[in-house]
Structure formats: structure tokens, C-alpha cells
Amino acid sequence: MTDLYAVFGNPINHSKSPSIHRQFAEQTGQDMHYTKQLVNEGEFEKAAQEFFEQGGKGLNITVPFKLNAYAFAQQRTARAERAGAVNTLARLSNGTILGDNTDGIGMVHDMHNLGWELEGKRILILGAGGAVRGVLQPLLEENPAQVVIANRTFAKAEELAKNFLDLGDVQAKTFEQLVGETFDIVINGTSASMQGELPPLPDNLLAENACCYDMMYGAEPTIFLRWAKDFGAAHVADGLGMLIGQAAEAFYLWRQIRPEVVPVITAMRRQIAEKNKQ
Known part of the structure; x- marks a missing residue:
């Protein structure tokens, strides 16, 4: 059974998260599918609820929903409490939704x-x-x-x-x-x-x-x-390394495996440079 993950945000088109997590999954041999989802303002809770009810295992959260995610989490890590914001949600084995901040x-x-x-x-x-x-x-x-x-x-x-x-x-x-x-x-x-x-x-x-x-x-x-x-x-x-580093920390929270970030940073740098040339 392929595990489902996603990133929620608004706007979301620009998100590099699906590409980053795809590379992490390939590198570590994980069976997972990661998508991006545009969420309308005011509909975060409903969208997150539906995602987890349908079997989703984890979410990355970007602008403007980090405070909504903080409120949505049933349990929070100490660093998420300190940050006052959540950028990663994980469904634990007992069904509890844990909120973390990996930035x-x-x-x-x-x-x-x-x-x-x-x-x-x-x-x-x-x-x-x-x-x-x-x-x-x-x-x-x-x-x-x-x-x-x-x-x-x-x-x-x-x-x-x-x-x-x-x-x-x-x-x-x-x-x-x-x-x-x-x-x-x-x-x-x-x-x-x-x-x-x-x-x-x-x-x-x-x-x-x-x-x-x-x-x-x-x-x-x-x-x-x-x-x-x-x-x-x-x-x-x-901050590209920070973006990929926070994704790696979220990946570790979800999968208990630490991916290698340096090859992904190198690949993303190349992509950005090529896109800039076009």
C-alpha cells in the first residue's frame, strides 16, 4: 500500500516539495506518493481532516496555514510549541495528529x-x-x-x-x-x-x-x-539548503529514515539555473 503525503498552501504552484520528497523516496526506497494541494483560505481544517480520514500519513504546511496547522495538531513537539507555528503534520500509529516545526x-x-x-x-x-x-x-x-x-x-x-x-x-x-x-x-x-x-x-x-x-x-x-x-x-x-533540510527533517519524522540532502541540493540548484536560462 503506497503511503500518501502532500503539501498544503496558497499559492502552491511554485512548491518544490513534491520534487524534493520524490528524490528522498527514490534515494531511500520508500513506497510513498506526494502531491501538492491548493487550499482556500478558511478551509484548512476541513481539507486536513479529509486528507487524514482518507488515509493520508503526513502533510507539509506552507504559507499561509502554519498557524492553522498549529491549532489543528492534537499534539505538538517542544520546538513547534516554541515556534508557535507548525509546518509538518504526521499521523502517529495511534491515530493522533502530531504537529512539528522543522524550519x-x-x-x-x-x-x-x-x-x-x-x-x-x-x-x-x-x-x-x-x-x-x-x-x-x-x-x-x-x-x-x-x-x-x-x-x-x-x-x-x-x-x-x-x-x-x-x-x-x-x-x-x-x-x-x-x-x-x-x-x-x-x-x-x-x-x-x-x-x-x-x-x-x-x-x-x-x-x-x-x-x-x-x-x-x-x-x-x-x-x-x-x-x-x-x-x-x-x-x-x-535558503535552498534550509528548504531541503526542513523537508528532510519532516521525512525523518514520517519515515524514521534520514535522506541525504546534499545530492538533492545539487540537483535543485541545477534545475533552478536551467530554468533561469530559459
Whole structure:
């Protein structure tokens, strides 16, 4: 019996999840079928209920339904509770629907694959939205020296920092307060880079050998990664590895098998480059 999985979102056409999970299944010899489903706003619960009632084993959840998925889950992992959002649902053997958030661990694993050291480092995160909230716990579990959250709306960054203070040294700052500070790792967690916008960052922000990571990805380097290169970053990476890393973590939750992510990242990079040429 082929096990059924899907990704729910709106819009959904652009989703790379079916391709990623197909590659994982082939690589690990799993009998599973994975589709993408457009869900209308306000109909998430009904669609998810139907999916699981018809024998579905697991769902990936993308924009704008991560909060709906959080509410839908009957049980949640500690990291999903912390993130306040769910991007993966799994039907357990007893029928319970478990909610998890694999975004943060996907990003951390990608950084490990890139050979980036997180322990003892000063990390700056730009933005204070859901994407940032989702990665804070896994980041802090790597024991950085400090995590600073910078956001246009200081109150939002401050609230986020307070929520995670029990896990490590987390501070909120305005962009103006970053002047004179240096960081080993800078992570862009805003979607502004996709619109070609950059937060007002001071010039001397990057420490020696600094690494810069954009959670967004595209065929061309984002404006943030171009900024990073211009200001002397030793290493830069976009969020494609995070996307594939969070999918691998979801796959592990569903199948108890860890797929190899590097060959899939390589294949997807090639696809994106070819599509860009057309």
C-alpha cells in the first residue's frame, strides 16, 4: 500500500516539495506518493481532516496555514510549541495528529553541511516575524555566545527576545543600535530581500571570517547576499539548503529514515539555473 503525503498552501504552484520528497523516496526506497494541494483560505481544517480520514500519513504546511496547522495538531513537539507555528503534520500509529516545526533545524543542519561553526559565535538575525521565531530554539541549542534580533519595529524584536531568554543570551536591538557592533553570523529572516530591499545595515557589521545566510533563495543571489559579499563576508548561502533540510527533517519524522540532502541540493540548484536560462 503506497503511503500518501502532500503539501498544503496558497499559492502552491511554485512548491518544490513534491520534487524534493520524490528524490528522498527514490534515494531511500520508500513506497510513498506526494502531491501538492491548493487550499482556500478558511478551509484548512476541513481539507486536513479529509486528507487524514482518507488515509493520508503526513502533510507539509506552507504559507499561509502554519498557524492553522498549529491549532489543528492534537499534539505538538517542544520546538513547534516554541515556534508557535507548525509546518509538518504526521499521523502517529495511534491515530493522533502530531504537529512539528522543522524550519529551524533545517537551517541549522544546512549550516552544519556548509561547515559553519555556531557554538560561541555572535549571531545577528534580521527580522522578527514567524520565520525568525521558528528558527530561534534550534539556533540557541547550538550554544552561540549571543543572538541579537534586529527589527524595524523594536517592540516586536523585544517581545521575541524575551520569549527565548530562558534558552540563552538573546537581545533585541534597533538597526541604529548595531553601529559599532560586529557579528560572526548574520541571518536575514525578512522576505524584503525578494523585493530587492535591504534593512539599513551599518557598514562594519561583519567580523573577520563572517558568514551570511539568507532564508530566502532564488536563481540569482539576493540583495542581502550581494551586500554581504560587498562588505567582506567570507561565506554566504541562501535558503535552498534550509528548504531541503526542513523537508528532510519532516521525512525523518514520517519515515524514521534520514535522506541525504546534499545530492538533492545539487540537483535543485541545477534545475533552478536551467530554468533561469530559459
